[in-house]
Amino acid sequence: MSLMLTKEDLAKYPFLKQTTSYVERMQLNLGDLAAVEYSGILRKALTRIKDSIERNVRLTDLTDPESEIISYPLALALVYGSKSNWLLNRFATIEAKRVEEELRKEPRDKILEIAKSGFSWEIENANLKLEWEEFPFSIPLQSYLEVATSFNDAHWKLVNRYVKGGFVFLNSGSLTRLVSEGFKIRIIKRASERELHKFRIPEALIPYLDEILMHAQENMRFDEELPQGLVSEARPPCIVAIMEDVKFGKSLTHMARFALTTFMVNVGESVDDVLKLFGNVADFDEGKARYQIEHIAGMIGSRTKYKPPKCDVLRSFGLCIGMDEFCRNAKHPLNYYKRKLKIMSGPGGQTGARDRKE
Amino acid sequence: MHEIVRNEFRRYYSGLREEDLEVPDMPQREYAFLQFGGEVMIRHMKFVNPSSLKEYIVENTPAHIYHSSAYYQMPEATDMNEKGWLGADLVFDIDSDHIRTECKDRHDRWHCIECGMGGAGFPPESCPHCGMKKIDTRTWICEDCLQVAKNEVIKILDEYLIPDFGVAETDFEVFFSGHRGYHIHVRSKTFRGLSADGRREVADYVRGIGIDIRSHGFREVKSRILVGPDMKDGGWRGRVARALYEFVNRASLEDLKGIVAPGVAKNLFDNKEKFLKSIESDPPYWGSLKGYTLESLEKIAIASIKDLICNIDERVTIDSKRLIRCPNSLHGKSGLRTLRVDYSSIDDFDPLKEAVAFRHGSIRIYVKEAPRVRIGDEELGPIKDKTLEVPLALGLYLICRGAAEPR
Numbered sequence: 166m167s168l169m170l171t172k173e174d175l176a177k178y179p180f181l182k183q184t185t186s187y188v189e190r191m192q193l194n195l196g197d198l199a200a201v202e203y204s205g206i207l208r209k210a211l212t213r214i215k216d217s218i219e220r221n222v223r224l225t226d227l228t229d230p231e232s233e234i235i236s237y238p239l240a241l242a243l244v245y246g247s248k249s250n251w252l253l254n255r256f257a258t259i260e261a262k263r264v265e266e267e268l269r270k271e272p273r274d275k276i277l278e279i280a281k282s283g284f285s286w287e288i289e290n291a292n293l294k295l296e297w298e299e300f301p302f303s304i305p306l307q308s309y310l311e312v313a314t315s316f317n318d319a320h321w322k323l324v325n326r327y328v329k330g331g332f333v334f335l336n337s338g339s340l341t342r343l344v345s346e347g348f349k350i351r352i353i354k355r356a357s358e359r360e361l362h363k364f365r366i367p368e369a370l371i372p373y374l375d376e377i378l379m380h381a382q383e384n385m386r387f388d389e390e391l392p393q394g395l396v397s398e399a400r401p402p403c404i405v406a407i408m409e410d411v412k413f414g415k416s417l418t419h420m421a422r423f424a425l426t427t428f429m430v431n432v433g434e435s436v437d438d439v440l441k442l443f444g445n446v447a448d449f450d451e452g453k454a455r456y457q458i459e460h461i462a463g464m465i466g467s468r469t470k471y472k473p474p475k476c477d478v479l480r481s482f483g484l485c486i487g488m489d490e491f492c493r494n495a496k497h498p499l500n501y502y503k504r505k506l507k508i509m510s511g512p513g514g515q516t517g518a519r520d521r522k523e
Numbered sequence: 524m525h526e527i528v529r530n531e532f533r534r535y536y537s538g539l540r541e542e543d544l545e546v547p548d549m550p551q552r553e554y555a556f557l558q559f560g561g562e563v564m565i566r567h568m569k570f571v572n573p574s575s576l577k578e579y580i581v582e583n584t585p586a587h588i589y590h591s592s593a594y595y596q597m598p599e600a601t602d603m604n605e606k607g608w609l610g611a612d613l614v615f616d617i618d619s620d621h622i623r624t625e626c627k628d629r630h631d632r633w634h635c636i637e638c639g640m641g642g643a644g645f646p647p648e649s650c651p652h653c654g655m656k657k658i659d660t661r662t663w664i665c666e667d668c669l670q671v672a673k674n675e676v677i678k679i680l681d682e683y684l685i686p687d688f689g690v691a692e693t694d695f696e697v698f699f700s701g702h703r704g705y706h707i708h709v710r711s712k713t714f715r716g717l718s719a720d721g722r723r724e725v726a727d728y729v730r731g732i733g734i735d736i737r738s739h740g741f742r743e744v745k746s747r748i749l750v751g752p753d754m755k756d757g758g759w760r761g762r763v764a765r766a767l768y769e770f771v772n773r774a775s776l777e778d779l780k781g782i783v784a785p786g787v788a789k790n791l792f793d794n795k796e797k798f799l800k801s802i803e804s805d806p807p808y809w810g811s812l813k814g815y816t817l818e819s820l821e822k823i824a825i826a827s828i829k830d831l832i833c834n835i836d837e838r839v840t841i842d843s844k845r846l847i848r849c850p851n852s853l854h855g856k857s858g859l860r861t862l863r864v865d866y867s868s869i870d871d872f873d874p875l876k877e878a879v880a881f882r883h884g885s886i887r888i889y890v891k892e893a894p895r896v897r898i899g900d901e902e903l904g905p906i907k908d909k910t911l912e913v914p915l916a917l918g919l920y921l922i923c924r925g926a927a928e929p930r
């Protein structure tokens with residue numbers, strides 16, 4: 166079974182094989198797209214990026230599908246050329262949201278067709294009808310896990326899915342989410358490929374790139390910056406528990422120590438403050454500990470700042486101790502912390518409840 | 524370590540057939556060794572065929588031999604990035620040390636390094652007296668705990684890997700580790716590329732971690748009428764349904780009272796027949812009892828799946844670059860072989876007999892202290908402070924365990 170995909174479809178779904186070959190057939194050169202005759206396309210590409218900077222989810226502009234189709238690779242090139250991870254994430258997120266909105270309006274058969282063409286997943290028309298529910302699709306376990314591990318909600322965990330014979334069974338809504346998230350991941354992953362590291366935007370497009378970066382800069386400031394220092398009230402239960410252990414001088418497992426250290430460093434505590442915290446612990450070796458913390462903080466060694474492990478990881482190591490209301494939606498202890506902070510500083514919350522030490 | 528152990532190991536390896544060291548895609552794997560008495564792992568070794576591996580082993584006679592679960596472009600590279608990870612087997616490690624068994628009261632001891640408190644059986648996570656986590660253990664294995672471990676292997680395969688994950692009989696191998704448990708290696712190409720996050724999901728799946736019955740179709744329609752899955756359903760969906768059914772069927776009033784509010788427990792107990800009937804009906808209903816809610820059902824569900832979840836060391840499954848024991852190598856802490864188990868006859872597999880590497884000869888040893896042990900058909904102990912002549916395999920076992928010395 167193969168449905169005809171229209172030009173409008175190609176405009177809506179840039180990740181389709183058909184879309185890619187359509188663009189390739191036009192043999193366009195990135196530098197040429199700055200010329201006046203393409204100004205319409207350039208404008209569209211810039212709007213796409215502007216929308217993602219401002220978090221506007223807009224449906225596909227189908228007045229001229231062809232220029233919409235070409236505007237995507239151009240926008241993507243500008244985003245990659247910006248070398249800004251912030252912009253990359255925004256762009257991927259908003260594009261994925263747009264795709265999700267579009268897919269929601271499609272009939273089942275078409276969703277299947279799109280998913281198959283866009284990804285090398287062996288999705289099948291499973292048509293599984295259960296007592297109270299239907300699962301029209303099935304996808305191989307490993308393809309499911311490629312994408313689903315990046316979702317937060319409990320119902321995306323494999324253990325909460327209908328898994329049989331190596332396949333995960335899905336309804337239309339789930340497949341739609343999986344496809345749009347798969348698209349997002351693909352955009353982000355490609356940025357770290359080697360060839361893209363060397364990628365430079367053609368001269369003619371540089372003024373536009375500068376404009377984008379300025380716009381991004383303005384918006385970035387509004388993003389929740391973490392405060393410099395721990396706000397005790399916003400700590401997630403797992404971190405509270407580890408800190409309790411520390412207070413009573415219990416020795417910590419490697420994972421507990423790592424979780425606590427990364428957490429503290431990421432909320433803006435200094436290496437000295439984190440060290441002080443460990444002072445109580447029985448098997449404490451300051452020199453070694455300092456080295457580890459500085460390493461984690463990205464001051465030495467690989468220079469990447471380590472993040473605390475995800476809730477899933479902490480759970481597997483028995484460190485996740487509670488599910489309060491914030492935990493329910495948190496995938497990550499830092500996430501929990503940010504969210505609680507936001508609520509605390511919102512209307513009625515206690516603002517500036519910083520926990521600076523003497 | 525005693526020269527005599529090393530010599531016996533060398534003799535064993537010299538007599539080994541090369542094909543016994545065969546591992547699929549050997550040239551893409553990293554090999555690693557731990558020498559007798561050594562603490563530093565010799566890593567990043569590559570062997571293109573079993574004969575070069577054998578040559579190396581006979582010459583160096585290590586106490587432990589490992590290969591990577593991962594496949595690499597350049598297994599010999601020392602830098603992870605240079606190695607070029609291509610994929611990895613999916614590994615399940617079942618270690619009787621991690622499973623609470625009654626026999627542990629007979630053969631295991633622990634004591635707190637900090638305050639000296641101690642006891643028999645499964646060690647506590649932290650000292651009940653001083654709260655410190657520095658617990659020293661002296662653990663042994665016996666037929667009972669190895670049997671429990673074997674049951675776990677069968678459970679993982681028959682309940683999860685084969686029906687749910689679609690793993691074919693030709694796609695996995697089971698090994699006795701040579702000491703405390705078993706490994707399952709799933710080698711099918713489909714799982715090779717799984718990321719660490721994906722592997723974690725797989726581990727959580729067989730451990731039932733994070734299960735939410737609402738995702739499996741249990742919900743309230745109208746007030747107090749619960750619907751849910753059919754016992755015939757696949758995956759966790761049907762598994763939870765069957766477990767709940769069985770549990771309620773067998774539960775005493777006291778059992779239920781330990782889980783849900785007394786009123787609900789009584790109500791459920793008194794209406795058991797009707798409740799079970801409605802689950803069997805098509806489509807199934809999951810009850811409409813006074814005071815009983817989705818939350819009560821959830822609590823019972825969690826209690827009912829306790830025996831269905833698998834006891835694995837999840838760190839091994841999650842790690843996509845794990846080092847695992849090489850087939851037919853000797854375990855330096857037992858002198859027993861890492862042995863492939865034929866899954867079709869796993870029920871009859873007796874690890875303490877079939878993994879014996881030294882079948883002839885005897886040795887005179889001094890035993891400091893040991894609980895009852897059996898190696899092959901020989902039994903000994905409990906024993907303390909004695910010198911005696913024992914069959915070689917048993918003697919080496921006790922020496923490798925650190926409980927005896929050659930005399």
Ligand code: SF4
Pocket residue numbers: 401402403404475476477479480484485486487488489491492493495496497498501
């Ligand atoms: S859900 Fe996450 S944040 Fe909450 S306690 Fe568990 S690990 Fe910590």
Ligand SMILES: [Zn+2]
Pocket residue numbers: 635636637638639640650651652653654655
């Ligand atoms: Zn103690």
Ligand SMILES: [Zn+2]
Pocket residue numbers: 624626627630663664665666667668669
């Ligand atoms: Zn035992």
